[in-house]
Amino acid sequence: MPREHHPDGYLKHKRRSIGKRDPKERAGDYAEIWAPDWDPEHLKDQGERCVDCGVPTCMSGCPIGNRIPEWNDLVHKEDWKEALEQLHATNNFPEFTGYTCPAPCEDACVLSYNDDPVTIKSIERAIVDKGWKEGWIQPEPPTSRTDHRVAIIGSGPAGLAAAQQLNRAGHHVTVYERDDAPGGLMTYGIPDFKFAKKRVDQRVDQLQQEGIEFVTGTAIGPDLAADRLHDEYDATCLAIGAQKHRELPVPGTDLAGVMPAMDFLPQENRRQHGTSVPNGVTAEGKNVVVLGGGDTGADCVATAHRQGAKQVVQIGINQKPPSERPADNPWPETAQVFKKTYAQEEGGTQEFAVNTTELADTDGDGHVNELRAERVEWTYENGSRVDKTVIDPDFRVAADLVLVAIGFTGPESNPFSSLGVQLNDHGTFATDDNLMTDVDGVFAAGDARMGASLVVWAIGEGRDAARQIDRYLMGTSKLPASLQTQNPPIPFR
Template sequence: MGKPTGFLEYKRENPTKKDPFERTKSWKEFQILMPEPKLRQQGARCMDCGVPFCQTGTTMDGSGEIGCPVYNLIPEWNDLVYRGKWKEALERLHKTNNFPEFTGRVCPAPCEGSCTVAISDDAVSIKSIEYHIVERGFQEGWIVPQPPVTRTGKKVAVVGSGPAGLAAAAQLNKAGHSVTVFEREDRIGGLLTYGIPDVKLANATVERRIKILEEEGITFKANTEIGKDISATELKAQFDSVLLCTGATKPRDVEVEGRELKGIHFAMDFLTENTKSLLNSDLKDGKYTTAKDKHVIVIGGGDTGVDCITTSVRHGAASITQFDINRPKSEERPDANPWPLFPIVHTVEDGQKEAKAVYGKDPRSYQVSTTKFVGDENGNVKELHTIGVETTIDDSGRKVRTPIPGTEKVWPADLVLLAVGFTGPEERIINELSLETTSRSTIDAEYGSYATSVPGVFAAGDNRRGQSLVVWAIHEGREAARECDRYLMGSSNLP
């Protein structure tokens, strides 16, 4: 695919982004569209590799992920971009992915880790090309509402308007069902709206797609919490089927001395408050927790922790430190993480680059475990105590954290943000419907069927698989829609 010798002639070029220091002065997205000739060269790097692992979309138990979870037809649209056939590339992209404008911005691109070129060179810039295809589509007016020609007379309720819920709703609507999406927040989008800072995924980008879905016939009901505003049993009685896409929103806590002090917040609460205030008033209403002039400690080395850095930098924090309990990753793949698995290697994310530009150093501190919080006379956190830890794996495969003597340290801390993951979905709907759950507290619904223990009720996304990626949520939403359609109609033509 592409130019047969393109991967030999052209080097990878990453998308241009605004200077890390300058971009912290606003909440606007900072990726710059690449000129078309450059993009066509990047598409030309996609080689005719025979077996395109990039679009495999699978997992290996105990090892990791391979390729794109939504099975994007990557070599096909790379070839079309190289040939300048942008509209055809967009059609290929939309065959497998309802929302490439979301994944083109926030997906970690497991496809690139499985690119055949990446065996001995830099991978094809798949994510960047995807982003440019869909944005070209919007610019040219190619992306328009496509409501179904006929309706089946069946009604489906989708609970949750994050990536899984939106993907499921889009597919079920295509099948001709009347779909209503329920969202407890005041805006549609779930994680896409309030869980990801506006600089990474602008609300205008989410709203642009929501408007198309509405014009295609989907009904959205915000400010409606199932189990509170409408009971789950009433919802099930009103609709022919119910699809739960509520996410895994119960945050994991850090249970150490002093946890009750003021100034210690869950990361998602911090991010949601900020985005809500930003969208409502450009932060003028003050209805958010500010990091301005504070020494900020982010506990957790993942993407949510980086989002907290991104936000705190823009608030004007006095300092920012991110704790990672693990060792720094290697610059090269470890032997246990060979191609085509998603590469577990050292990276520097955009938020970390911004913190370095503003404060002069990478914000991360490794092998750090919090032992206690200490407060002032008013009950506000003022410092955080830690010890270094060594992580090993025991015979049963569990991680064991061993304190390292002599590594105790005290850190100034006016604001502590807990970003150490999530423990599973909230339980109100689960209890109301008497759904069976797994040992991980997720909804028990087998992958591939997505059917819960209650007939007519399906589950997809993080509430079923646990905390995961936006692209996996889209994958599960699409597949669950197919199974829901099969339940309603006896068969399904949905992919």
């Protein structure tokens, strides 16, 4: 079916994405924040807004080269099943991205130059939602098997994508996960109200039915020796993420009531799963301060709201972004503009350009009571802070619970260090152009290799690692490459 050109679709229809539930309502529960129902006619009109431009910059804005104009046109034509095929051609888990990705593709949309971009993320979500509802997404086990065995360490988006691709190439794949359930941060990191865990469960079930084995509650090193694993498998992929948090370089970080965001958020994930959390921490009745203005910080703010915090203040060190693109941030780069997060829609206070100087215990009981900081104005060069002017040297906020969400520096451990796997200067796994580490047959992918990034990047990394592992085992590969792979895929015959 040829793709249609809709030169005036964006004039006929205003941008209208799939919305969210009312902030006051959703802040009182743990159900997904997204509007539960959407109208197919609405998405059909939104698909028509795509102008089928000659150079689809939306695809270059997408780290895995999703065939965005194809889906838009197919949804406009109401050919949802073929749209799902096009979606799965480049993305193993489009619901992971359709619900959680910040959508750099939309910033790169041609319409974004001087108009509202196509609702790419909403269309992606709608396609995969319909795919599950209609029963179109089914296990696809390989028709034949090789004699090769591959171990995937870590079951986040990168590990799951690598596992599915390698399994479909016919290899025997086992996924090892240190937690008690697969999914990585999709399960124990992103809040349930932002991404329901049934979406992970249904994919894991699909992968199991395709023939992939999952071994949970097993950490490489403490529970299973790395050399034994290396001996038993023909190839291994390290996809353990990058959860080593960046340290806050101020006095008072050792006080009770100060904790990394990724120690706090998984506790609520576990409670929502019906799992007890001994000695767990909640924000109920507390003055909560969240340090960090990114997605993880927003998730902490929203979780604190739901737990019944007395007050929530989110503090960012950088200046508040402008409302419009600055001159040094041209289209089609990701727009560095201020957007209110879903968490701030629900309440709380957000502060910018506040430089924390101390976490204080004012009554001597060993527990944090106050955050002390200075309000500043920064001077930037090449996007980095180089100098500051202090506007207010005595900025203070009451703080019974301080959640540190200022970023991650790399994997928490190197389970294959005894075999010679090296880290690079950035603290992530060092690999060659084929994603192989210094140890023959041991590959790395996702945040563990490139540092903390987007879910969509992790899926692309997993797909690329699978392709490289398949080539390593077979001498060639028919697995498709993602956009970031330098080597073009060998066509299927």
